[in-house]
Amino acid sequence: MKLPPYWLAVPGIAFLVAQHFVAPLYGAWYAFTDWSGLGPATYIGLDNFREIFSSEVQRTALWNTLLLAGCFVVLVNVGGIALALALNRTLKSRNYLRVVFFAPVVVSSLAVGYLWRYIFTQDGALNQILGAVGLESLATTWLGDPRWALWTVLVVMVWQFVGEAMIIYLAALQGIGDELEEAALMDGAPAWRIVTSITLPLLAPAITIVSTLSIIRGLRVFDQVIALTGGGPVHATETLSTQVYKQTFVDGRFGYGAAIALIMTLLIATLAIVNAVFFRRREARAG
């Protein structure tokens, strides 16, 4: 067979190299300069990074990002597996229920954020519901209280994306089939034992995928923060992405913003690789 010529792939390769390799390398260079977006850029060594790590706001942003991403990965996995197991077979309404849990995945995160801002606002849905069931004492200013604001972001992230994990786990469960589980059931194994010693190990490849996806999504969180809190109150909910945006494109500190972006990129790359290697090894052992 005559093979397709390489020049057909040139546009794709050009986009790949320009946007995903050359541009980030250039960005990495800016991270070591004091560039303001205009005029020449001066090399200033590690000054940007020193400033980042001595800044209260940046340290909060870094910590918030790690905390959100970590909790997000765990909750999305646990919730996704639970939903998938519950809606895998048996239930007559399972197809409708899957649609409900998956629906938020396809819509705009920013719009979802505004929707939830009403729920969390001072006289919003959550406080009204708490009042109606006699729990006024629990009502608070969810978005205005630094102790709560970050957790509202987490709630919205999990609400929107747990359905995506569910769908990936459901596909994985279809692939497993039920012979093993039924054999174990016949032998009188209790349900939870079947889940922990048969189903979960077989789901390992899907856990890798969901974890990688949600690590990347969690570390890049932006839309939800902008819609819910804008990074406030007093910077309590800033993340790396909101700071990259504000420092670079609002304050015009291109070098400093690039330095934050570099930290974020290294975090994502490291965690994604560690995650892949960790689960690959477990998969190999289980397989």
Place this chain on the structure above:
Amino acid sequence: MSGRRYTVRSLGRELVMIVLAAAYGGPFYMLVVMSLQSKDDVQQTPFAPPIDDPQWDNYATAWTTGGAAGGMGPAFVDTVIITLGSVLCLIVVSALTGYVLARRTSRLSNALYLLFVLGVTIPSTLGLVPIYVVMRNLGLLGTYQGMILLNTAMLTPFAVFLYTGFIRALPREFEEAAQMDGAGMFGTLVRVVLPLLRPITATVAMLTGLIVWNEYFLAIVFLAGSEIANLPLQLNAFVNDYYTDWNLVMAGAAICILPVLVVFLALQKQFMKGFAGGLRG
């Protein structure tokens, strides 16, 4: 637990899940109800559907006012242009690249494929500053062409990855037969390969179309200050104008959310399959 017989316990589980799903869909209920309420209703009875007197005016206001684009209406048109343009470019560029990478098995081809996979995982944020500067110098900030180019470049690795995987699994016999019959490389591509790519093209269009349609970060960086706005960018501007008018905020959010939701409900099977298969990688 997952036995196939439907028992009393299954019924109990079914009821629990239905209640859970109803609560889960609560925010969407609030979205629709509040977007049709008057300002007074929102304060007094936010949970009650305004059956007697739905305020369709909220939608008219959101459709025609606020922001640089001048309403969610113009922003809707901008979003359609940017999304269609980006998805079309992506399909052409990525199908061709995927075809080459899948059919050639040389070391060069494998190395290129690995670079594309790497491109999927490396986050794009770090590259945004240089790209912003280049686009500023080329006068592409705040333009359709700029956004289409940017989105295409952004999503090419993902789309190439999907196409290559799909084409590798296609048997070569059809192409070989066409070439035996004297078809050239171009004829084989257009008449034999492209029709076979329909399912994966649908998946690529759906997954990347959703990303472009809902994209906010790129829009706020590359469209800010222009008269072009996609729906999320316009929604943000609209909400800043009507911060405390929750009925209007909801109408704006609904214009952002409901069209996508309707398409999803119409094509739910394909969507969920596409996500399960496409993201599995």
